[in-house]
Amino acid sequence: MTTVPARPSHPRSRERLIRGALIATALVYVLVLLVAPLAGIVYYALKAGLGEIGTTYNQPDIRHAFYLTGIIMIVTVIVTSVFGVIVALVLARDNFRGKALVSAFVDLPLAVSPVIVGLMAVLLFGRGGWFEPFFAAQGIQIVYALPSMILVTIFIAIPFVIREVVPVLEELGTEEEQAAWTLGASRWQTFRRVTLPNIRWGLLYGIALSAARSIGEVGAVLIVSGSLQGQTETATLYILRAFDQYQDQQGYIVALTLAAFSIVLLIGIETLKRRSTRRAR
Amino acid sequence: MAGATIKVQGLTKSFGSFRAVDDVSFEAAEGTITALLGPSGSGKSTVLRMIAGLEQPDTGSVWVAGEELTGASVQDRRLGFVFQHYALFRHMTVRRNVAFGLSVRRVDKAAQRERVDELLELVGLAPFGDRYPDQLSGGQRQRVALARALAPRPSVLLLDEPFGALDARVRQELRGWLDHLHRELGVTSLFVTHDQEEALELANEIVVMNHGKVEQVGSADDIYNRPAAPFVAAFVGSSNVLKGVVWERHVHFGHSIVAGAHAIPDGEEAVAYIRPHDVQITEDPGERSFPVAVERRIDMGWTSKLHLRLEDGQPLVAQLPNEEINGVAAGQNLFANLRNPKVFPRSRADEAAPASDEAVPVAGESSSVGG
Numbered sequence: 001m002t003t004v005p006a007r008p009s010h011p012r013s014r015e016r017l018i019r020g021a022l023i024a025t026a027l028v029y030v031l032v033l034l035v036a037p038l039a040g041i042v043y044y045a046l047k048a049g050l051g052e053i054g055t056t057y058n059q060p061d062i063r064h065a066f067y068l069t070g071i072i073m074i075v076t077v078i079v080t081s082v083f084g085v086i087v088a089l090v091l092a093r094d095n096f097r098g099k100a101l102v103s104a105f106v107d108l109p110l111a112v113s114p115v116i117v118g119l120m121a122v123l124l125f126g127r128g129g130w131f132e133p134f135f136a137a138q139g140i141q142i143v144y145a146l147p148s149m150i151l152v153t154i155f156i157a158i159p160f161v162i163r164e165v166v167p168v169l170e171e172l173g174t175e176e177e178q179a180a181w182t183l184g185a186s187r188w189q190t191f192r193r194v195t196l197p198n199i200r201w202g203l204l205y206g207i208a209l210s211a212a213r214s215i216g217e218v219g220a221v222l223i224v225s226g227s228l229q230g231q232t233e234t235a236t237l238y239i240l241r242a243f244d245q246y247q248d249q250q251g252y253i254v255a256l257t258l259a260a261f262s263i264v265l266l267i268g269i270e271t272l273k274r275r276s277t278r279r280a281r
Numbered sequence: 282m283a284g285a286t287i288k289v290q291g292l293t294k295s296f297g298s299f300r301a302v303d304d305v306s307f308e309a310a311e312g313t314i315t316a317l318l319g320p321s322g323s324g325k326s327t328v329l330r331m332i333a334g335l336e337q338p339d340t341g342s343v344w345v346a347g348e349e350l351t352g353a354s355v356q357d358r359r360l361g362f363v364f365q366h367y368a369l370f371r372h373m374t375v376r377r378n379v380a381f382g383l384s385v386r387r388v389d390k391a392a393q394r395e396r397v398d399e400l401l402e403l404v405g406l407a408p409f410g411d412r413y414p415d416q417l418s419g420g421q422r423q424r425v426a427l428a429r430a431l432a433p434r435p436s437v438l439l440l441d442e443p444f445g446a447l448d449a450r451v452r453q454e455l456r457g458w459l460d461h462l463h464r465e466l467g468v469t470s471l472f473v474t475h476d477q478e479e480a481l482e483l484a485n486e487i488v489v490m491n492h493g494k495v496e497q498v499g500s501a502d503d504i505y506n507r508p509a510a511p512f513v514a515a516f517v518g519s520s521n522v523l524k525g526v527v528w529e530r531h532v533h534f535g536h537s538i539v540a541g542a543h544a545i546p547d548g549e550e551a552v553a554y555i556r557p558h559d560v561q562i563t564e565d566p567g568e569r570s571f572p573v574a575v576e577r578r579i580d581m582g583w584t585s586k587l588h589l590r591l592e593d594g595q596p597l598v599a600q601l602p603n604e605e606i607n608g609v610a611a612g613q614n615l616f617a618n619l620r621n622p623k624v625f626p627r628s629r630a631d632e633a634a635p636a637s638d639e640a641v642p643v644a645g646e647s648s649s650v651g652g
Binding site: 078141175176179180181182184185186189193194197198 | 334359360361370371381385430594
């Protein structure tokens with residue numbers, strides 16, 4: 001090691017100043033953009049007291065809205081995680097023509113506005129749409145009904161599991177899987193006992209993001225659902241209506257519920273992960 | 282645990298336009314240790330992976346215990362495989378790693394426990410059963426990998442550069458330990474290595490590969506003392522390469538000659554391979570010796586390397602015990618006599634250029650001179 005010649009200024013104090021400024025910027029950014037709005041919602045939601053929360057939760061249209069949001073979230077999470085893992089395995093393990101294109105398409109939902117996603121669904125499944133005659137003949141209504149709401153939500157939530165799992169798979173490599181095969185494990189046993197445990201944190205994180213995104217979706221769902229109160233109105237759509245109809249209090253309570261759910265989900269997974277990795281060390 | 286014979290016939294495999302393995306045939310007898318020795322890129326690992334079923338050959342067949350396995354799945358072959366980088370299941374304890382091959386075959390729990398205990402005892406890791414792989418040293422991990430591969434009682438054990446990722450001391454230790462283990466279990470073992478010393482020490486039989494082809498199959502003695510091809514002479518035991526012209530069964534270079542050019546016609550160019558410890562240094566000229574200049578002496582403890590130069594300018598490296606070359610120093614003009622030269626026609630020697638330059642033990646550069 002050669003010694004660095006002393007600089008004319010005081011590098012130590014300047015270093016500290018720069019670091020302090022960066023920390024302050026990060027803190028202000030997070031506080032203003034994330035914590036402040038959240039605190040605002042908490043404040044307004046709880047302003048009228050806990051009793052108001054009870055009556056809000058007992059309103060039939062709000063209950064139905066939560067129920068719809070829950071169904072959409074569950075179906076979305078199942079579909080995006082099952083297919084997400086399959087797509088991630090293909091992207092990480094196989095080489096084929098057009099792989100780069102598929103990989104780029106996976107990110108498409110992040111780039112396209114949800115409103116446009118909703119419009120595309122209406123164009124495909126709505127009156128005069130390409131697929132409408134087929135489903136009409138089966139007596140299945142897609143647009144202005146649950147199927148299209150689930151469909152657009154899945155579309156929007158596609159990237160999360162894939163983007164979380166692909167890098168984990170790439171880092172993992174294939175040697176452990178090959179070792180499992182030589183020990184007699186079938187492909188399914190290998191996936192369940194070797195691959196899945198190794199990708200589980202990436203997958204869970206992807207699922208959490210997928211779930212959070214699906215309960216928060218509003219634009220696409222608004223366009224395809226028609227937002228019929230008590231029928232195709234999700235929790236987020238209810239919030240929109242609540243503010244339209246000067247029911248701010250209920251709106252804040254529902255918003256807080258959704259936000260709390262997502263935050264608890266993410267923090268819960270992070271905590272589990274830390275506890276588990278600490279045990280494994 | 283009885284062993285089984287491994288036989289491969291005409292194995293060929295190309296990756297794109299690159300022929301990685303070209304018509305490879307050999308047999309590993311029941312209960313023996315066989316080494317697949319060659320430089321990196323010589324196709325030896327691909328052969329091993331084809332035997333295991335991890336790669337499919339383009340043509341050729343694989344037989345174990347008289348049964349053809351060429352089309353069988355990896356799972357159905359039931360061969361033990363040890364990977365260079367261990368490939369332990371990182372989310373499982375040592376015990377669960379070792380038990381894996383038993384539990385996927387639904388062996389009952391009590392029998393699993395018994396077998397795992399037995400193997401952990403065998404590999405000397407009984408106290409480490411509840412650790413995770415990242416809590417073990419490299420040598421310990423490789424022993425876990427071995428125990429895991431042996432747990433389902435395979436008749437054949439395939440090892441892909443098993444000690445390649447370990448440091449020299451641990452490698453030496455594991456080598457002795459594997460030899461011992463093999464004596465105890467008698468499972469037919471086939472291992473891939475680029476380390477000639479490892480192959481010479483461990484294997485009953487060595488298959489030397491280069492450019493996807495088998496150059497020679499034989500015992501350590503055959504390979505070392507009777508190389509069948511210029512590549513084998515150059516690769517096994519680091520060799521000096523001297524080029525000259527044949528006249529009356531001797532290779533002539535300048536005023537120097539070596540014997541051994543038996544089947545080569547007069548006037549043809551030839552190459553003689555001479556091991557550094559087969560160079561004899563004398564102060565006085567003898568019947569067969571010729572003058573050399575000492576350019577450099579490197580003392581390596583109980584031996585020294587002498588960098589010599591022949592009259593016609595070709596370099597020659599000798600490595601000899603210090604007690605034999607007391608007083609020899611750079612700048613002296615002495616005489617050399619070359620024993621055990623391996624002579625091949627120049628045309629064959631040129632073909633034998635190894636697959637990758639990195640793995641050729643250039644005389645005087647290799648760490649394992651003299652085997």
